[in-house]
Each structure stands twice: as C-alpha cells, then as structure tokens.
Amino acid sequence: MRSKRIMRGAWHHVYSITKDGGVLFYRISDRLCFYTIVSVCARRFNMIVLGLCLMFTHFHMMLRAVDLAHLRAFFGTVLSIFTRVVNADRRRSGALFKRPFGRAMRVSDKEKRSSIIYLLNNPVEKHLVTRAVEDRWTFLAHCGEAYPFTPKLVKRNVSFRLRCACDYVDGECAAGRYLIPSALRRLFKPLTRAEQEQLCDYIIDKYSFIAYNEVTELFDGERNLMLAAKASAGKEFDVGEAFDPSSDIPYREMAALATRNGLFEDWKLLHLEKTERDKLQRLFLHATSANEVQVRKFFHCL
16 A cells, blocks of 8 residues: 545556455456445445456455545455455455555546546456456446356246246345355355356346446447447556466366366365375366466466
C-alpha cells in the first residue's frame, strides 16, 4: 500500500495472487464459491464492486470504497473467508494469498477506463478468448443480460434436478450465505452439461453485485464499453502484477487432464507422495502444452 488517502469517487484496482504463485481456481466450484463470497461481503460492507476477473492463479477487482479502512476490511474479509473455505475443502491449512495485496488508485475518467479495460482483457492477453465478453469469468457478458451463455432458465420448464438446484441457490442467497465448493459440486453432479451451464449463469445472475450502471456510464453506454474492451487492452503499471507473457491455455488443459485422471477426487492432486507427484508432473509436461513452471504451479510445487 503506497497511500493511506482515498480521494472521493476514486476507483481502486485490487490484485491478489496465491502465496506461492500456484493455481488458485482449479474448478468451476472454486470460481463460483469465490464469486458468491464477494457478493455476500459486498452487501455486508456496502462495497461498490465495479469489476471482477478470475484467472487461474490470481484475480483482479475494481472497487469504490469510502476510505482505506473500508477497503481493507472488505477485501481482508473476502480473502479470509475464501482461504478458510478452500482450506477446509482441500484439507490444507495456512495462508493462501500473498500479502500485501496489490492496490492502485484511479482518479481521472481516463485512468478508470484504462484500468477497467485492462481488468476485462486479462483472459484475452492470456489467449483464453479473443474478446473479453467471451470469457464467463470477466462477467462482462452479464452486463445487461442474465443468461449470456445459455437459454433463459424458466423453472417450470426445466428438469426436477435442475429446479431443486435453483431452489437451493435461491435459499442460500436469500439467507445471505455464500455457496461452498462441496455444495456446488453436489448441485452440479446430477446435471447434464447443458444444465450445468444454465445453473452457472443462474448463480452468477442470482448473486449479481457488479455495478454495471456506473461502469457503462463512464463509457457513455454499454455498447461503447463493449467496443472499448474489444479495441484496447488497457494499461496498468503500478498494481504489483508481475509480467508473464505465457498463455494460460495450459492450465485449462491440465485441469481437464486432472479431471480425467481423478486427481480432483478428495483433492488427491494436492496430497501426493513425492514419487507419484514427480511422475504425474512429467506426464502433464508431455501431455499438455504447459512448461515446467506452469506444471509446478498447478501442483503447488514452487
């Protein structure tokens, strides 16, 4: 943290990465859990969230806080809850995130626009998509549309199992509770692939918290926001993010390979004996496009 002052109306680009630089979000359940935690905490702290982007090893968030204490309390609570929930799920302990987190204040409209465009274009820079709106985890597609990736979900027209999953989500959201990974996996397990996609959109819309109106106003409309995100990558130099030109596609490949090999069952991936882990790392290195550093990040062996 470089400054303790917060100017009225300023935005704050906040960035956080895992303590060892390893993978943070392995599965959809991890991402949705984090998203719902942010949603619950945003309401609890009356925090204005202007953007969120979830990558494999880190995340970016744009916030408008009352003061520095407000920002720290909100962000610290989000990290603390997610660490506790994830550690319990993965049977691990200890710190999950690197401290301190990165923060850069944006005051002028030009700075804000550049910063939000940078946030949204992380998946583009990492070759995961060609346009920011195509990536579900920038949440840009949900600006003005509840079901951007699937047909609109009408409860009376869906299967009993999907309706039950939606009812559970409704209950937890109404009670101000976030969704833990094990509960999310239980909800998704009996669903078809198409139903899983629908439920994902449903959860994102149900727990929606991003202040899209304030963001689109900055760009003079949703259409201009979409065009700006497509035309420019934005720039950030002081948020504390280390430059890494490599693609993130290998993480997607490794996640798929880990799923096929049952490594996410009871989180076997993170509890391997050294001999078996070394053997699997060699397999991942040859079976995917990942380099050695990315494989070590995936297995948290840095």
